[in-house]
Amino acid sequence: MPANDLNLLQAQAELKIAAADSDTLEELRVSLLGKNGAITAELKTLGAMDPDARKARGAELNVLKTVITQALAERRAVLDAAALESRLAAERIDVTAPVRPEIAGAIHPISRTTEEIAAIFSAMGFAIKDGPDIENDWNNFSALNIAAHHPARAMMDTFYLQGGEVLRTHTSPVQIRTMLEWARSQTAQATAQPIRIIVPGRTFRADHDATHSPMFHQTEGLVIGRGITLGHLKGCLIDFLRAFFDNPALPVRFRASYFPFTEPSMEVDIGWNRKTGEIGAGSDWLEILGSGMVHPNVLANCGIDPREFQGFAFGVGIERITMLKHGIADLRLFYESDVRWLRHYGFASLSPAMLHEGF
């Protein structure tokens, strides 16, 4: 190709580059600079030239190659910037636009109940703790005074993992973790800063029907300190239940029961009307939670001297009290992710659970 033809090649390439879109620009690059490209072909002819001609032609070709490479890069930058602009324009979100009710979400009733429980116990000075879903046998059972042969293990049959770990059957193992940590911390014991925690979270049992789910939610509570009595337990739980069901006159009854980890143990019942389902009315009783004074063996297992420290614990099923409070008939509906159900039973995301406003 004569020298002035390189000018023509450059002029034509520059025109095409200026008009190219993202795809054709890549095609152009290949057709000019690729393995079989026009400029590459010119470079290949250098080998057969005599040294002087090669020197002159080589210099021209190098300039051409640089100019074209730069033109391709500049066009690429322009195209990329334009693509980004149009994407930003297309994806713009108008945060001032009104809510579209057909796509608005809602707070799930389980989350709402958890928030309400947290608000009530925070006001009583409890901290909120959590722990892992996968637990070791000792934290979930043995430390809680449930021996390996104990029938309570069958009542809480769970999912066993390789290596002997379990999916926790209750949130009580977080109580064990908290007490161990507390006992290890000399200052906590010396200054006797009481433990006051609630533990909301996921729990697992090998059950599945209209009132049992293999995964459900619980909140347990634990108080440890000097001179903690059954009176504290009763006052605390009565206050909790009356606040949660928004009824200051709610009848509450404590009934002797058995749990391996508490002594004495009590089921807590609330007054209701069995026929209408109305809470706080009528003369029937409904079992609502388990509670008791922490068993001395459990304290000792955690390195706490039961002669010096006492405490109480309780556990409540979040689904259960949510179903009662809002008249939800089937437990399984909680987990079906049906938006129509959520729209009916869910809560507005901008009105958080606040104790002073009542629930």
Ligand code: PHE
């Ligand atoms: N851990 C018990 C359960 O899940 C509940 C409970 C906790 C009962 C604390 C008494 C005291 O069944």
